[in-house]
Amino acid sequence: MGRNLKNVLVVSCGFFLLFTAYGGLQNLQSSLYNEDGLGVATLSTIYCTMMLSSMFLPPVLIKRFGCKWTMVGSMCCYVTFSLANFYPDWHTLIPTSVLLGLGAAPLWSAQCTYITIMGSLQAQKEGKLAKDVVNQYFGLFFLIFQSSGMWGNLISSLVFSQAPSIVAISEDQLKSCGAKDCLMDTEVSNSTYRPSHQLIYTLLGIFNGSSVLAILLVSVLLESVEDRMASEGQARPRSSPLWSTVLSTFVLFKDKRLCLLMLLPLYSGLHQGFLYGEYTKSYATCALGIHFVGYVMICFSAVTSLCSLLCGKISKYTGRAALYVTGATIHLLCIIILLLWRPNPAQLPVFFILSGLWGMADAVWQTQNNALYGVLFEEKKEAAFANYRLGEALGFVIAFGYSSFLCVRTKLYILLSILSLTITAYGAVEYLESRAASEGPPAGEENEAGKEEMKTEI
Numbered sequence: 001m002g003r004n005l006k007n008v009l010v011v012s013c014g015f016f017l018l019f020t021a022y023g024g025l026q027n028l029q030s031s032l033y034n035e036d037g038l039g040v041a042t043l044s045t046i047y048c049t050m051m052l053s054s055m056f057l058p059p060v061l062i063k064r065f066g067c068k069w070t071m072v073g074s075m076c077c078y079v080t081f082s083l084a085n086f087y088p089d090w091h092t093l094i095p096t097s098v099l100l101g102l103g104a105a106p107l108w109s110a111q112c113t114y115i116t117i118m119g120s121l122q123a124q125k126e127g128k129l130a131k132d133v134v135n136q137y138f139g140l141f142f143l144i145f146q147s148s149g150m151w152g153n154l155i156s157s158l159v160f161s162q163a164p165s166i167v168a169i170s171e172d173q174l175k176s177c178g179a180k181d182c183l184m185d186t187e188v189s190n191s192t193y194r195p196s197h198q199l200i201y202t203l204l205g206i207f208n209g210s211s212v213l214a215i216l217l218v219s220v221l222l223e224s225v226e227d228r229m230a231s232e233g234q235a236r237p238r239s240s241p242l243w244s245t246v247l248s249t250f251v252l253f254k255d256k257r258l259c260l261l262m263l264l265p266l267y268s269g270l271h272q273g274f275l276y277g278e279y280t281k282s283y284a285t286c287a288l289g290i291h292f293v294g295y296v297m298i299c300f301s302a303v304t305s306l307c308s309l310l311c312g313k314i315s316k317y318t319g320r321a322a323l324y325v326t327g328a329t330i331h332l333l334c335i336i337i338l339l340l341w342r343p344n345p346a347q348l349p350v351f352f353i354l355s356g357l358w359g360m361a362d363a364v365w366q367t368q369n370n371a372l373y374g375v376l377f378e379e380k381k382e383a384a385f386a387n388y389r390l391g392e393a394l395g396f397v398i399a400f401g402y403s404s405f406l407c408v409r410t411k412l413y414i415l416l417s418i419l420s421l422t423i424t425a426y427g428a429v430e431y432l433e434s435r436a437a438s439e440g441p442p443a444g445e446e447n448e449a450g451k452e453e454m455k456t457e458i
Helices: 003-032 035-084 090-126 130-160 197-221 225-231 242-254 256-261 263-287 290-318 320-340 345-376 378-401 408-439 448-457
Strands: none
Touching (some): 003 035, 003 225, 003 290, 035 090, 035 242, 035 378, 090 225, 130 197, 130 290, 130 345, 256 263, 256 345, 263 320, 263 345, 263 408, 320 408
16 A cells, blocks of 8 residues: 555544544534524534634645644544533533634645645656546545444434434424425424433543544654655745735635636535535424434435545546536436425435435535645645635535525525536536647646656746
8 A cells, every 4th residue: 555545544534533523413413402592503603613714724724734733733623622512501612613613624625735735646656647646535535534424423323212212293293394394383202302411421422532533543643745745755845925825815716717616615515504404404303303313314424425436436537527417417306306305204215315315416526526626726725725615614604594594495496596506607617627728738737747847946
């Protein structure tokens, strides 16, 4: 196993352990802490802060501490949030949500930058196109990372399944499930049951242990980018002034490709926000009960994980455009079904089929979006990925923001509209890239000789 691949696996396993904990907690926030809207406020605070931190922190922290230690420090922010769940209150969850949001954008930007650099180094070593190896590495990362959703939800489902059984859901409540859910009050049932403190503490103990292991793994086993480039005989990149680093996130908006591509992370945040906030609540929880949410999300995570690896491998044969069209088509079909379908416990397989299809499309967005940003903005990776997290966080903020006052049907129509705009904007970028290719080397894909010449001049 090559050292570049080993480093990608270390990052992937670290994120797997960290998000096994955080993903499980995120899915349960609105159910466990529904008093005065604490759970929803917590999630909104996380993504609002993440959106703000995306504007300034990632390039600065990556420049100052490097990708490795930026990831380690950011992971510690996640642990503080997990610990605060032992004493859930406005005075504990909101401040730690702010801290988590501040760390989230640098964490993801450092991860994307790190994997892109590892892929580029490996491509130079093997004489391959950088975009193919980067795609493959992102596919491997999301295979391992997305499987964290399976284990996080499985752990929470198994722990909470020890609770006593609750009464069945009434026909009156079923009438307001799905697209017909329009903020109506439903009777208390198994969908509103809160597990005992003992079960919650057991779950939190498991999740916090997983988070600490993630930090230890990355701290001890991951090589820094500088050490890795030195071992490959690569010159260290020139250091730019601090003010230039701070402004780089905004300066990149001068590139019209980025302006068009910002719809990709925006839609990614919106559709994930809908899945976590609306599908789990208005479809799975409303019709099946809270104890089924974990199992439905396991299906989503399993399919996303497997399809992420598949997308990373077949993209060099099909091209990214074909994958984007496939992902958009699947989501289009899912949205239409969700608009027409009336959820019922007798149709149990449908809940899993829809979450699986949603995960299949999500694998396309996650792998291709990150690889696309890494390839098109290769010389400004930190700023590009910071903008990506900014767009995705904005999508989450919007999704959670209108969650409490819009009907599910309206949310689906909004999702459908943004999906149409997103795929149109992406098509425009592909057109610009194809036109640039006919005139000269496309942006972000200079030939290897050119790169070596630049390094020699530097």
